Amino acid sequence: MRAGPSQEEIRRHNLGALLRHVHLGGPTSRAELTSRMGLNRSTIMALTADLTAAGLVREELPRETGRAGRPSLVVRPESARVYVFALDVGVDRLVAARVGLGGTVLDRRETVRRRGPFVMEEVVGPLAAFARQMHRKTRPDTVCVGAAAAFSGGVAREDGVVRFGPNMDSVDVPFGEEMARRLGLGLPVTVGNDANLGAMAEHTRGVGVGCRDLIYLHGDVGVGGGVIVNGALLGGHQGFGGEVGHMVVNPKGRSCGCGSLGCLEAEVGERALLEAAGRFENHGAQPYNGSNGSNGSGALIGRDAVRAVVDAADRGDIVAQAALGRVGDWLGLGVANLVNIFNPEMVVFGGTLREVYLGSAAQVRSRITTDALPPAREHLRLRTSALGDDATLIGAAELAFAQVLADPLEVLARAGS
Amino acid sequence: MRAGPSQEEIRRHNLGALLRHVHLGGPTSRAELTSRMGLNRSTIMALTADLTAAGLVREELPRETGRAGRPSLVVRPESARVYVFALDVGVDRLVAARVGLGGTVLDRRETVRRRGPFVMEEVVGPLAAFARQMHRKTRPDTVCVGAAAAFSGGVAREDGVVRFGPNMDSVDVPFGEEMARRLGLGLPVTVGNDANLGAMAEHTRGVGVGCRDLIYLHGDVGVGGGVIVNGALLGGHQGFGGEVGHMVVNPKGRSCGCGSLGCLEAEVGERALLEAAGRFENHGAQPYNGSNGSNGSGALIGRDAVRAVVDAADRGDIVAQAALGRVGDWLGLGVANLVNIFNPEMVVFGGTLREVYLGSAAQVRSRITTDALPPAREHLRLRTSALGDDATLIGAAELAFAQVLADPLEVLARAGS
Missing domain, CATH: 3.30.420.40 (ATPase, nucleotide binding domain)
Structure with a gap:
């Protein structure tokens, strides 16, 4: 029952919507974005220019159109440059991945987890080490825009604390906070229930x-x-x-x-x-x-x-x-x-x-x-x-991208500073 | 992922939002609407003027403010003028009511329903008769802006057909269509599952x-x-x-x-x-x-x-x-x-x-x-x-008001013509 959005909110919404299009749909021509988003060509051009300047997308000629006339430029996510860390804490295994804008898994590490009660260090230790290894391998011009984890347990929305996880004897575990501290990237680690994130992943990129x-x-x-x-x-x-x-x-x-x-x-x-x-x-x-x-x-x-x-x-x-x-x-x-x-x-x-x-x-x-x-x-x-054993991990990546998709320029400015 | 709304969509949204405020919250001062809706005073004035001209609300001085200075005008729904028909088809009873904007039950009729299989005429007959009786009693300047029914059964969203109702042996009953024909008001009768409408009623006007x-x-x-x-x-x-x-x-x-x-x-x-x-x-x-x-x-x-x-x-x-x-x-x-x-x-x-x-x-x-x-x-x-036996009926009234709250001027223009 609030009033309609301001011009600035509309612009932010449109920037996020365009970025989400190419993040989920892959390289997309300006013409297609114009028709799918219901905006005119000049607006699409201006939005694309802003996202390009921020280094979130780039425009290039399509490979081969097979049609006469000037081809519409294709807008492509900067997958190699803009990425997130996605983590997956299962009962049996720990996974960390570096996932580029557009959903490309750029790097991935996995180790087994011994079954038994949750011990913070035994989980955050290996995951932080994986992240450091992957981070060292990135080029200097890359930028990390988020981090998130899938956790086999019930996670409170308010504070991200894992409130229950009967299969790991975990109760009231402030996992995200500790994980963020150990990652040391100056970024929060958002935590979600693994099955919830699997649902999101199948919904956005999988069979659903x-x-x-x-x-x-x-x-x-x-x-x-x-x-x-x-x-x-x-x-x-x-x-x-x-x-x-x-x-x-x-x-x-x-x-x-x-x-x-x-x-x-x-x-x-x-x-x-x-x-x-x-x-x-x-x-x-x-x-x-x-x-x-x-x-x-x-x-x-x-x-x-x-x-x-x-x-x-x-x-x-x-x-x-x-x-x-x-x-x-x-x-x-x-x-x-x-x-x-x-x-x-x-x-x-x-x-x-x-x-x-x-x-x-x-x-x-x-x-x-x-x-x-x-x-x-x-x-x-x-x-x-459709995403197999990595559905929960891919879901964590999507959770990590949520902020940059909501407010692309603001998040990138923060990440770059 | 669509683009932001147009100015016209924003205006329609704001008209609906303001009307919904007074429909659910009762008489509300302009000052309160300004602060709750996050719009400036002149916009609230313009929206109120439009709704007043359409006969959906009226402005009046508050009874007694107890404060010095010029009191803010109170915006009040035209409950006696703008109304809907709400119907409730239970296993045991049939209810019809005339409900004014703001949720006031202006008139109400009820009869028992004999348990047993659903027979169309035995349901639409009495309900149409009730509606006619109530309609005859209205003043000439009143306007009916919708009609809806709660039905004890599963209702398909697409066509409003009651697809199952094990307690009335009802399968694939085009109740809304027949009810609309019998009401003869030139209005469709939207049909919803009774418990769903009860949930909406308790959520908007009841304990929830x-x-x-x-x-x-x-x-x-x-x-x-x-x-x-x-x-x-x-x-x-x-x-x-x-x-x-x-x-x-x-x-x-x-x-x-x-x-x-x-x-x-x-x-x-x-x-x-x-x-x-x-x-x-x-x-x-x-x-x-x-x-x-x-x-x-x-x-x-x-x-x-x-x-x-x-x-x-x-x-x-x-x-x-x-x-x-x-x-x-x-x-x-x-x-x-x-x-x-x-x-x-x-x-x-x-x-x-x-x-x-x-x-x-x-x-x-x-x-x-x-x-x-x-x-x-x-x-x-x-x-x-909190709404007792009438929760489902009140929910039907809210369903009937949904259209006018979504697009007040358009629905009223249609109803008045």
Whole structure:
């Protein structure tokens, strides 16, 4: 109910909108920008000139138009020059990447994370070292315009503190603050829930482009969710929205790390699948204590273990097939509930749920048919993540770019100074 | 990613914003509008002059300011002159009202609806007759600017067709089209799901004013839901979003009208409560076939029956207390799931769920404590509907006003011609 925007706000909006076009859509001709943005040619020229002067885009002749007449100049993001740091803190792994404007991954480092409680130094240490290594390799004229991290846990919008992360015993962790201090770039590190960022990534660059109502389900050790409602990420009152893994689907079911019984995570997460397949080995109080890929006794854990079950089922292993059938049934019930609640256009299975879905699609679909209201499911599309294991990382990069896309010249002036 | 708005769009936006201010906030001084809308005094004066000339608002001296100096004129909606028709199609009742700009109910008619399958004439007939009666009583200078209906069923956004309504056996009912034809006002009748409209009503005029993330749960025969996400109603891809009553909470539970087992509606709806309280009587295939208030054998049904159980529990009836305890436990589980999924600021219990919640608040809260993630529930407020049985009707009125608030002068010109 506020008044309309000022001329200065409109200009800032337009600069951001143009930059977002080439950031998400890649090199775009002036003519196309003119028609897509509904502005006249001279405005597009002026906006492009401002962004070019700031070093955010450059204009060049298109390669080959095949048409007569003077070709329209193509506006291209300065991917090699303007970049962000994207970080991903999973239960099993730590990833850092340098991502250029336009979404190009310019450099990337990854290491395994030993399962167990969160220890700040064991996470920020390796990630800061990765960032330093990558930073040293950049040319002098490059400029870092942001940094953000995906974290396997619930992140408060207000202060970026990780308020819960049952699978890493993490409670009230001021991760962003500490990470920013250790990066030492003079930039804040924005933190987001990994599944929320995966949803944003699939929505902007993955299988869900053009889809305004989308649910992304992310399997790691647990099950996370990110929900896009009418084109925007569902955050809720404090930013904890989308925790669909803790929707109870089986009130007399398996116990969950959150303390409840029968959460979706407890019924379809890694442990549920491995136990049902007779491939889970518990070593004392910590459910997992080996290094990644296998536990102390040599049994596989993590993504490798989930993939092994799906592979075994493919080869005809009846126990593995039954395990996938059971998990697929609960997964289908969870999705049916979400279909009734959100009426999404698409549900995307990412992380280890990609494999689980591929191995149990019949059960998932059958359960949706039984339990979702027909009109709510009739146009539903079920898809697997297009960005694979890096969906959450790409989402973190998009979070890091958010500021420069909102106010390109201001952020660049700050970053350059 | 479109360009900024034109001057004409800004003016239209500002006219709508000013009208919305006085529509929702009541008479407001020019000075207050100036500060709230962030516009200068001369712009507010010009906008007010335009709205006054169109007969949408009028300016007058405030009653008594108690302050020295020239008082700021108060802008007041023309409630007696500009109105909409609001309709409410419940399983048990039909309501029509004439609601003035500003939300004043100017006239209202209600009749019972016999439970059973939806028959078009039995619904549009009485509602059209009510509208005619009310229309005949209006002064010649009044103007109707819209009409809308709340319907107990899932309504497609695209064409306003009621696609499902298990409690009225209604499938693919073009209710809005037929209702508009019968009203004969030359106005379309916009149709919305009753619980969605209840959510909008509580958000704009009820207990949830100022609350950007709110869930409204509506108990009728079944259980409907409406979800406000970041200030806007969750519609989903086709408009069926918010059907939280068909979230399965007890997969081996009671059978639901939708064909599933253990939906929230099946566990906490009217029939679940009455059966648990030993007060349900089934007469053949139709679960209900008496007139409203009681069935053939004299047992109460509907709101009266639900209230009777709560009253009995209050008076110490152990069976009624146990029934409420059981239903409250499932209701709490459903709310806990929604808290994890949406991280809402407030959950509002409306319709018969108002009574159910008041009679089982301890169980509801206990279950939320067990099953909702602590950070997601720590600021949660549980409330009962402020608008009572008319929440859905008031929501229909707001839906009917939506057009005139979006483009005041255009809609009024059309209505007056």
